[in-house]
Amino acid sequence: MTVSQSSFQAALLDPSLAAPNGLCNPDGQQASKRYDVYRNNVAVSLTDALVAGFPVLHKLVGDQFFRAMAGVYLRKHPPKSPLMMYYGEEMPQFLRRFQPAQSLKYLPDIAKLEIAMRRAYHAADATPIDPQRLSEIAPNQLLSSRVRLAPALAIIRSDYPIHAIYLANTTADAPAPIMRPETVLVTRPNLDPEIHLISQASASCIATLMQGSPLGETLTDETLDLGATLSLLLGQSAVTEIY
C-alpha cells in the first residue's frame, strides 16, 4: 500500500476527505488524528502568512473574520511558490467575490495597497539621482527628457478613500476617512515603504513616465502640477536616471 503525494495533499486541504490509508500509529492502526497535525500545520501557517501580509485588512475585519476568510482563501488559492513574502496575490479578486465581505467595498483596494507595499519592501535597491541633475537640463531639452523610476514604485487607484483608511489603521491621531476616491503612490525612499496621496493627474503623469515616455507626453491634463510631481518623485529617491 503506497500513499501518493497527490492523495496526501488532497486530504490536507479538504477536511471532508479521510486521512489516506497506509498511515499508521506505532501500533499499526490508522492515524487520523496524527494526520490532522499536518492539516493543522498547513492551515495555520498559511493563515499566519496572510495575517502577516495583510495587517490592515486583518485590523479592518477583525481576527476571527480574517482567519475564517483566510481558511476559504488558502483552499481556493494555495501558494504557487515557496516565497511566502508574496503569498496572497489573488486576495483583491477573491475579496470582490467573497460574499461575507460584500458590504466593505474598499477591502479589495486595501488588499491591493498592502500587496504593493510588500512588493516595495522587497523590491530591488536603486540608486537615486541627485535632484540637482534636473536643474542642469537645458529648458529646451526638458520636455524631451525621460526618467527611469525606482522598481519599488506603484500606483493604486481606488473609488474609496484607501489612503485615509490605511492611515487611520496604522497611525495614531489620523483623521477619520471621508468618502471619496483616492489614488496612492507607494515609494521606498530608503528601506521602508511609504504611501502618498496623489491627484489623478499626477498618477497619470507617473504612469506615463513609468512606461518610458518623455516628460512632454505627460502634459495632457491641465490640472497637472508637473513641478510638484517631479519633486515628490525626487524627494522620495524614486528617480534613478534622467536621460
Added chain:
Amino acid sequence: MLDHNSDNHLPPLPGVGYKPQHYSAILADPAPVGWLEIHAENYMGNGGRPIAQLRHLAERFPISVHGVGLSIGGEGALDKDHLARLKHLVDWLNPASFSEHLAWSTHDSHFLNDLLPLPYTETTLTRVCDHIDEVQETLNRQMLLENPSSYLAFAESTLSETEFLRRVTQRTGCGLLLDVNNVFVSATNLKTSPQDYIDDFPLTAVGEIHLGGHDEDEDETGAPLLIDSHGAAIVDPVWALLDYTLERSGPKPTLIEWDNDVPDWPELAAEATRAATALSKVTA
C-alpha cells in the same frame, strides 16, 4: 560526490535562528552566539531591508542558510526557478553552510508551507538522492540534510530513518543536520528510543545540530503526540539528549531554533548559553 569547501565552516559554537526583531540586540551583544542561521526563502526578494540586514550580519557572523521550500522529498522534479533563486542567494552570500529537510512541501505546483513526511523505501531513497545530487551540483557545494519530526509512520516503509539517512550520505556525499528535538519528538510519537536513534545515527556526517521547543498533545488513543512547534523553550529531556549526542559526536555547531512566539533577545541568548555549557563539556 563533492569536495568539502574547506575554509568556510560553521564553528562548533551555539548559533541562533535569526529574527529581524533581534537585529540591534545581536549586533550590540551577540555573546555567546558564534553564528546565525537564516531561512533561505525570506531572503529571496530583490532587495530592501532583509537583504541589507543580511549583508551587514554576514560581515560579522558565519551564516548558515537553511531552506524550507525545496521539497527534496517531492515526487515531482525540483522547482527549477526555486533552485535558481537559491543558487543566486548562495552565490552572493557564500554562506558557511546550506541545509534542507528530508521532507516534501510542493506537489503539483502547490506549495503547502509545511514539512510533509515520506515513506522510507528504495524508491524514495533513489528520488531523494537524485534531488540532492541536483542541488549539490547546481550550488557547487555540499549540503546538509535534516531529519524530520514524525507524527505517524508509513505502512510501506522498508528502511529505518537512520538507515535511509546513512545511505543518502553514502550515495550523495551530503552531510546531515541532526535535529535533536526532532529525534525526541519522533521517538515519543512512534514509541521508539531516542538514544537508540542517536546510537544508530551516522554522527561523523553531522555538520550541525538543531534544538527547539515542542508542544504536547495526545492522539485519539490517549498516546502522547508531540508537535514540533519551534515556539517554546527547549525541554530538559532534549537538553539531556543533546549531552548524550555530543558525548558521541564531539562538539558541533548547535542551533537554537525559535520561530513562533519569538522571545526577547535575553531569553534566546540564555538558551544559547545553555548550549555553550553543553558544548564546553565535550572535547573534539
